[in-house]
Amino acid sequence: MRPQACADCPVRDHAVCSALDERELAELAAIGQHRDFRRGETIFAADDDSIACATLISGAAKLSKIDSDGVERIVALIHPAGFLGQLFSATTRHEVTALTDSRLCIFPRAGFERLMSDHPALTRSILERTLAELDASRALTDLIGRRDAKARVAGLLLSFARAAAPSPCGTAQQFELPLTREEMASLLGTTIETVSRRLTELEREGVIERHGARGLAIVSPAALQQAAA
Amino acid sequence: MRPQACADCPVRDHAVCSALDERELAELAAIGQHRDFRRGETIFAADDDSIACATLISGAAKLSKIDSDGVERIVALIHPAGFLGQLFSATTRHEVTALTDSRLCIFPRAGFERLMSDHPALTRSILERTLAELDASRALTDLIGRRDAKARVAGLLLSFARAAAPSPCGTAQQFELPLTREEMASLLGTTIETVSRRLTELEREGVIERHGARGLAIVSPAALQQAAA
DNA sequence: CGGCGCGTTGACTGTAGTCAAATAAAGTGG
DNA sequence: CCACTTTATTTGACTACAGTCAACGCGCCG
Numbered sequence: 001m002r003p004q005a006c007a008d009c010p011v012r013d014h015a016v017c018s019a020l021d022e023r024e025l026a027e028l029a030a031i032g033q034h035r036d037f038r039r040g041e042t043i044f045a046a047d048d049d050s051i052a053c054a055t056l057i058s059g060a061a062k063l064s065k066i067d068s069d070g071v072e073r074i075v076a077l078i079h080p081a082g083f084l085g086q087l088f089s090a091t092t093r094h095e096v097t098a099l100t101d102s103r104l105c106i107f108p109r110a111g112f113e114r115l116m117s118d119h120p121a122l123t124r125s126i127l128e129r130t131l132a133e134l135d136a137s138r139a140l141t142d143l144i145g146r147r148d149a150k151a152r153v154a155g156l157l158l159s160f161a162r163a164a165a166p167s168p169c170g171t172a173q174q175f176e177l178p179l180t181r182e183e184m185a186s187l188l189g190t191t192i193e194t195v196s197r198r199l200t201e202l203e204r205e206g207v208i209e210r211h212g213a214r215g216l217a218i219v220s221p222a223a224l225q226q227a228a229a
Numbered sequence: 230m231r232p233q234a235c236a237d238c239p240v241r242d243h244a245v246c247s248a249l250d251e252r253e254l255a256e257l258a259a260i261g262q263h264r265d266f267r268r269g270e271t272i273f274a275a276d277d278d279s280i281a282c283a284t285l286i287s288g289a290a291k292l293s294k295i296d297s298d299g300v301e302r303i304v305a306l307i308h309p310a311g312f313l314g315q316l317f318s319a320t321t322r323h324e325v326t327a328l329t330d331s332r333l334c335i336f337p338r339a340g341f342e343r344l345m346s347d348h349p350a351l352t353r354s355i356l357e358r359t360l361a362e363l364d365a366s367r368a369l370t371d372l373i374g375r376r377d378a379k380a381r382v383a384g385l386l387l388s389f390a391r392a393a394a395p396s397p398c399g400t401a402q403q404f405e406l407p408l409t410r411e412e413m414a415s416l417l418g419t420t421i422e423t424v425s426r427r428l429t430e431l432e433r434e435g436v437i438e439r440h441g442a443r444g445l446a447i448v449s450p451a452a453l454q455q456a457a458a
Numbered sequence: 459c460g461g462c463g464c465g466t467t468g469a470c471t472g473t474a475g476t477c478a479a480a481t482a483a484a485g486t487g488g
Numbered sequence: 489c490c491a492c493t494t495t496a497t498t499t500g501a502c503t504a505c506a507g508t509c510a511a512c513g514c515g516c517c518g
Contacts, residue, residue: 377505377506378505378506419506419507420506420507420508422506422507422508423505423506423507426506441515442514442515
């Protein structure tokens with residue numbers, strides 16, 4: 001990867017590298033390289049040596065743990081411009097998996113951390129990104145702490161709609177669900193069947209429309225918002 | 230507050246200030262001051278101007294949102310050495326409330342952020358703290374995503390036991406619950422009654438013992454761990 | 459002493475979980 | 489390109505757990 005590539009990068013205004021000046025960006029670009037992952041591929045495995053970190057350029061990823069019974073528990077979703085990998089820690093804490101075909105800009109961790117100490121702007125940028133992840137994580141805590149499953153499902157759909165929107169503050173009216181029913185259930189702390197039933201219910205009420213298993217259109221944003229309350 | 234006070238600070242080895250050298254610490258101490266809050270007191274109100282941030286020296290705090298129906302939804306707990314306040318943002322996003330009598334070391338945000346730009350070590354230290362909060366938040370996501378209420382309650386007790394332990398890695402065998410039933414329910418996405426019933430059940434099974442409404446002893450750590458699985 | 463906040467318990471209802479089967483979608487090999 | 493297998497999703501019937509409403513107990517403070 002050359003700095004040239006950064007000029008065309010779809011996340012160059014939002015990712016951690018956006019705060020760097022040209023010279024710093026060149027240094028970072030020198031140690032980074034693009035890599036593609038197919039849907040379902042493991043990006044980092046849990047409890048491995050933490051040797052790399054990355055910016056997600058396109059696609060989507062999930063962070064998960066496998067608990068003692070072998071059940072996957074998803075704890076976060078990562079969207080483009082998000083940062084992946086465990087800094088300042090010998091091993092990774094979560095499984096990181098591509099939810100859709102994805103492109104990453106990967107950096108060796110040692111080199112990345114060295115650049116952080118050399119360039120405070122990079123540290124600061126990572127901090128801002130981490131604070132954003134923390135906000136997202138707390139929003140998720142809020143979401144899955146809702147008592148009825150319908151509110152959790154509705155809230156998840158809204159968060160997908162926001163993530164799928166072209167502009168950072170809008171919401172897409174129509175999009176593809178990035179998660180399987182099983183993944184949604186894992187994220188929401190419920191079961192496949194309940195997710196399916198609540199989706200059916202929302203469709204019967206005229207709040208959403210489904211096009212195939214993954215396609216989704218929001219017919220009444222207000223009603224969906226209401227259902228998520 | 231003077232640097233002298235820092236020497237006796239119970240969290241001086243763990244809080245964000247621990248990474249600073251003497252001169253930096255003196256600068257930070259110059260803009261910080263201690264303040265005590267009583268149980269239940271609001272530390273920062275949601276949606277206020279974000280004018281201050283703080284290190285929690287002793288006690289405990291909760292971060293919460295009040296949703297449209299007026300129901301409180303707790304999204305995080307903060308323990309001593311934790312950092313409070315919203316950096317890089319005009320307004321606070323959450324209500325911050327003292328759970329027990331607490332002592333804070335408060336800094337005006339503008340001064341604090343200026344010190345961060347002057348001293349990369351402080352930025353780096355805040356980053357490490359934020360990464361720790363992010364881990365904690367994801368652990369909470371994992372906890373409240375469990376399907377049965379008993380596992381959620383048991384897991385919460387374990388996390389209290391860890392927080393109450395004198396050493397960072399141990400677990401206290403006996404401690405006071407820092408949350409009311411209502412707060413536990415809010416955190417776990419369930420109801421007061423369910424929390425109460427599951428506690429009664431755990432006691433009946435001989436896993437825990439209750440001493441009054443708040444006192445708790447873990448009789449069988451293994452069984453509790455098992456129940457939380 | 460009486461009220462108030464907090465916690466526990468009981469009875470009942472309803473929603474979500476479980477087990478099982480049918481259907482739809484996606485992938486495979488001819 | 490189609491038949492076939494495999495996987496994902498929906499639906500149904502039943503059960504169990506959690507939510508709701510209500511009463512009661514306890515400790516605290518005025």
